[in-house]
Amino acid sequence: MIALLLGVLAVLSGCSAAAGPAVSDASAGASASDGSTSAASSTAPVATPAVAGMRAVAVRLRTDVAIGGQFQTRITNTGSEQFSVLAVRLDSPGFEPLPLAGRPATYQPGATIDLPTGYGPARCGAGIAVDPAYTAIQLQRPDGRLEEVRVPLEAPDDIIDRIHTEECHLLALAAAVKVSLGGFTLVEADGDAALQADITLIRGENTEEIALTELRGSVVFDVSFAEASDPPPAMATEEGELVVPVVLRMTGRGCDAHVLGETKQPFLFPYFVTFDGGQPQYGILDVSPDQRDALWSYVDVACADA
Numbered sequence: 001m002i003a004l005l006l007g008v009l010a011v012l013s014g015c016s017a018a019a020g021p022a023v024s025d026a027s028a029g030a031s032a033s034d035g036s037t038s039a040a041s042s043t044a045p046v047a048t049p050a051v052a053g054m055r056a057v058a059v060r061l062r063t064d065v066a067i068g069g070q071f072q073t074r075i076t077n078t079g080s081e082q083f084s085v086l087a088v089r090l091d092s093p094g095f096e097p098l099p100l101a102g103r104p105a106t107y108q109p110g111a112t113i114d115l116p117t118g119y120g121p122a123r124c125g126a127g128i129a130v131d132p133a134y135t136a137i138q139l140q141r142p143d144g145r146l147e148e149v150r151v152p153l154e155a156p157d158d159i160i161d162r163i164h165t166e167e168c169h170l171l172a173l174a175a176a177v178k179v180s181l182g183g184f185t186l187v188e189a190d191g192d193a194a195l196q197a198d199i200t201l202i203r204g205e206n207t208e209e210i211a212l213t214e215l216r217g218s219v220v221f222d223v224s225f226a227e228a229s230d231p232p233p234a235m236a237t238e239e240g241e242l243v244v245p246v247v248l249r250m251t252g253r254g255c256d257a258h259v260l261g262e263t264k265q266p267f268l269f270p271y272f273v274t275f276d277g278g279q280p281q282y283g284i285l286d287v288s289p290d291q292r293d294a295l296w297s298y299v300d301v302a303c304a305d306a
Contacts, residue, residue: 053079056135056151058159059114066264071159072114073135075151077107084140088117091150094130094164096120100138100148122167130164173283177210178202179271181285184248184294186301193302195248195295196226199271199285203240206275210235212244213280214272219263220254221295223247248295255303267292 059072073088085107087100098120105113117135134150141147155161182198201210211234217223225233226245235242253259260266267287272280287295 051149051151053077053081053083054137054149054151056137056153058117058133058153058155060159060163063264064116066268070116070118071163073117073153074112074114075105075107075135075137076112077109080109082106082108082142085113085115086138086140086146088115088138089136090117090119090153090160091134091136092119092130092132092153092160092164094123094128094133094160096123100136119163122164122171124168124171130160133160169281170283173273173281174204176204176206176275177273178204179212179273179283179285181269181287181291184291184298186298187247189247189249192249193298195298197246197248199244199246201235201242201244201273203235207237208275209237209277210242211274211277212242212271213274215246216270217248217251218266218268219259220251220266220299221269222249222251222254223269224249248298250299250302254299260299267295 055076055078057074057076059074061072064071075085075088077083083106084104085102086104088102089098089100091097098118101118102115105115107113133153133155135153137149137151139147139149153160178201180200180202182200184195184197187194187196199212199215201212203210211232213232215223215225224247226247233242233244269285269287271283271285273283274280
């Protein structure tokens with residue numbers, strides 16, 4: 001049953017063996033606009049009624065994926081009067097509400113500015129939808145008057161729906177199996193400095209065979225199995241835990257100063273598991289702050305002679 005649920009979620013979210021979170025190629029930050037140029041058409045239902053003089057569009061940038069738990073609300077002043085946005089939040093039946101938050105921004109007529117917008121834990125289950133979705137905005141008018149408005153949130157490419165599906169997929173996967181990365185040990189591998197660690201899988205509420213089929217690293221770090229295994233390491237139906245040794249190394253470009261300075265997701269380590277040999281399920285290893293510090297220390301060692 002769990003494998004079936006995960007398979008459905010993977011199909012909906014595009015989390016196959018080649019997929020990750022969907023992002024927009026649109027640029028971040030503020031930009032000038034006369035309000036007459038439309039963004040990509042919304043494929044999700046838009047809540048009504050609209051708020052006069054304001055338009056809100058959901059945009060997801062690569063930096064949002066790297067930070068996690070947020071997207072951008074691209075707000076445009078389509079009216080003739082200045083206003084200031086003091087804080088925003090997502091208002092959707094598919095997510096637990098968060099408090100209003102964010103950085104203030106002043107919108108002259110025609111201005112468009114992106115504001116980071118957090119989202120709470122996904123509400124998952126049959127019949128739970130993300131629409132109608134709004135951006136709740138704490139607004140200040142030119143006369144100093146404060147008010148809170150709910151602006152219909154347009155979602156080109158179904159951004160909010162796709163975030164919801166991804167979050168529910170990860171929650172379902174976490175309920176089926178807990179996958180964690182252990183501490184690092186500095187070792188030598190093929191004449192180079194490397195880190196050895198264990199990935200531990202702990203069974204959740206299921207009785208299926210669980211296999212760790214694939215590991216992926218980032219642009220900085222390569223992650224691979226310590227020992228080749230065919231078939232891949234698996235937890236039999238009667239077992240509750242599987243420990244898999246792995247090795248982390250610098251990639252061919254990992255010591256490049258430009259790569260180290262510009263990468264947004266150095267610690268994004270995807271993995272794939274299967275249940276009874278079914279569709280591979282996409283997950284992301286959690287890398288704690290202490291582990292991130294250890295990885296940066298390893299960079300200093302591995303790149304000392306680069």
